[in-house]
Amino acid sequence: MMATNSVADRIIVPLDVPSMEDAIALLDRLPDVTFWKVGLELFVSAGPAILEQLKQRQKRIFLDLKFHDIPNTMAGACRAAGRYGVDLVTVHAPAGKVALQAAQAAALEGAAETGCPPPNLIAVTLLTSINPRTLAMELKVSLELTDYALQMALLAQESSLSGIVCSPQEAADLRRVCGDQFLLVCPGVRPTGVAKGDQQRAMTPAQAIAAGASYLVVGRPITQAADPAISFRQICDEIAGSRK
């Protein structure tokens, strides 16, 4: 598992903002956050310059661009991500084993080219926006949704990826099946007393860590709080307190 020094290092905050200016404002409001997620919206709008900003501030980076393409294209994207020295990169497991293996090998090559530590590739098993009905009726997948997600997790593991993105509800089972070294990165976390919003199947941060999550992605409970820095600290304290 990736080295983690403290509870704070296990909480990833998404830069879910539309522009570089907004991203920098959020970075300035949350100086204690060590690990940031850059997703499609910000990357498309601000480009790789946002990664430079994060590197200058010595932050760890989760590049959440969810690559899904033919093996050659996945490899090219992951090689480029490897050159940046990002820490986590997402790909879609249903791209298949050949593409996942090519992506993994290329990420290592990219990192070696610039002398950066290699990124950990993690797979999205199934988007949480896909419900059982959509899976069966639109995507024509005959497996139960939880079985399908598990099969995709195993495919990621067989393809030598470092881990997966999963719901905290699935973390305990996946930890048992996939072992201690597999990274489980869990969004859908809501601290005690915070509105669940569109994350219907939320767990608290302490519950998610206890269930086996390696990292938590916590967005709006921190970024939309009256005081984001206090909210971040409270979440860290809640986890640390529950582990004593």
Ligand code: C5P
């Ligand atoms: O604000 P909130 O805590 O819901 O943000 C969660 C973050 O994790 C968002 O960036 C969202 O896109 C991402 N995410 C998610 N559910 C998934 C995968 C990613 O909420 N299944």
